[in-house]
Amino acid sequence: MRQPSRRSTRGDDAPRAARGDLYDAVTRRIIAELEAGRVPWVQPWEAGGAAPGLPRNALTGRAYSGINILILWSALTENGWRAHAWLTFRQALAAGGSVRKGARGTCIVYADRFTPNTEAEKTGSGDAPKTIAFLRRFTVFNIDQCEGLRADLAPDPAPLADDEILPQAEALIAASGIDVRIGGDRAFYAPAEDVVQLPPRRAFFDPVNFYSVALHELTHATGHKARLDRQILNRFGTKDYAREELVAEMGSAFLCSALGIAPTVRHADYLGAWLDVLRADNREIFRAASAASKAADWLRARHGAREAHAA
Known part of the structure; x- marks a missing residue:
């Protein structure tokens, strides 16, 4: 959660129609899953x-x-x-x-x-x-x-041992260089101060949830103009605000999955707003997923660079 703050030019109709059909097909499927509660x-x-x-x-x-x-x-x-x-x-x-x-x-x-x-x-x-x-x-x-596939295909990345997952999540947070402060009972990113605020770990029933929440807020922080320069100064309750929450939800899920943490929904209460956004524009889920992927890649690259330097 962020702290609330104050068509192709080609004459080729067939390819344009094909693109439209593809956007529609993917968006319809995502909407159907959300409507079914998945x-x-x-x-x-x-x-x-x-x-x-x-x-x-x-x-x-x-x-x-x-x-x-x-x-x-x-x-x-x-x-x-x-x-x-x-x-x-x-x-x-x-x-x-x-x-x-x-x-x-x-x-x-x-x-x-x-x-x-x-x-x-x-x-x-x-x-x-x-x-x-x-x-x-x-x-x-x-x-x-x-x-019949040969045995030397690119192997699955070795999963982290259970006792390595949280330390690696901690290292990813530290490598981001983003100001993360612990305290209080709310989790949010404040764009004006460029600060992520998180409750203490003991406030979470399951310690792993601290990290999924932290990664959600760090995804917001990647949108700062000094990083990926995404539109994040959006008024609470607007469609732009819902779009950015969608980016943060997916960014956290991508990061959690890379670390071996099962993704969770941080803001299920935005479901109706997400559906409104997706129904209004069949390209929104493409844009949001792309932005989330770029945010996750930015954070993972910082983490990878620090790990390589330490080695």
Whole structure:
């Protein structure tokens, strides 16, 4: 919680319609889950036997980000798969195996921008070239849907031992460089002072909840103009405020999962506001997931840099 403070230019209709359909399909699914009382970034991990973690490509080891995390988490939970590792059909073949006959893939997306040739010619003319957004679909398969894969694929990151999880969470908080103060009975981020305030650990029934709350507030803090420069000075109760809470909820979930902590919902009371935001614009969940992923990556990079320096 933050402390309250005072269309494409292309003439190509078919690709634009395809992008719209994709935004609609993903947004409709997220809305349906929220309406059913299931929060897509809070997974019942034990249902499939998968430990908390972030989805990654099994061949390259590269982690998926943004909306793809929610899409792949949802598919994992729905199907009871045990691994967060995914491959395209061709990658399964390249890995010496194949996708099992009849397996249904999961559609993920790749978003980027390109500069048309006519715009690229403006470079140096004083006019900034315009870029055009594009969205592509890719189909991936969980490795539980594959067979015959070679044994040397990118391994799952070794899970932290139970007695290492909280120290690593503590180290991530310290590495952020953000001013975190302990005391009182409220948790919030104050943008004007650039301070995260947290109740003492003893105030939480389960010590791990202290860290999920802390990561929620630290995600807010990444939006400060000196960091990722996200719009965070939003009046309480507005749609912009609800959007930023959505970013913080997912940012905390992504960070918790990377640490081996099962994500929780910090502000379920914002559910109605989130639904209003998503129903009004089918791209909002994409923007929020992207911002949450960037925030989590920022905090993890600081932590990784400190760990590397210490080594």
